[in-house]
Amino acid sequence: MVLLIGVALVVAGAFLFSIELIHPGALLLIPGSVLLVAGSIALLFDESVILTIPGLLAIVVGVLLATYVQIQYYLRVAPTHRPMSTTARGLAGAEGIVIAPVVPDTLSGKVRLGSEVWSARSNRAIAAGTRVRVVTGEGVAVTVLPVEESTAG
Secondary structure, three states, X not given: OHHHHHHHHHHHHHHHHHHHHHOOOOOOHHXXXXXXXXXXXXXXXXXXXXXXXXXXXXXXXXXXXXXXXXXXXXXXXXXXXXXXXXXXXXXXXXXXXXEXXXXXXXXXXXXXXXXXEEEEEOOOOEOOOOEEEEEEEEOOEEEEEEHHHHHHO
């Protein structure tokens, strides 16, 4: 009986590990570890250790506690953020800074919007270092105006 329980726990732990490898962040690494250890204990020791209510309860509590700790850890180290994919049209209204001068009717200008750099166009010259606001976007470029002009008009 102990052998069967030990094998079942090891198999369950290995199953959780494999799911975590396929889908990282599924929060199964710690419970899988606890099950692997519990199964190993069951296989290495006699039934007096594992086949008792306190022994089984300790395993269940360990799995639940490990899962709770892992969830709290992931919430701390991986806070929620906006999606990483950005489209030019979705940047309308965003503010940034010109890092390469914008020349009228060309795509030679570059603006930094958050952590991304975009090609920029405008109907007027805009010097590097100028704060700009995105009016619209198309393809891989955005149309910008200096912040003072975009709020005035």
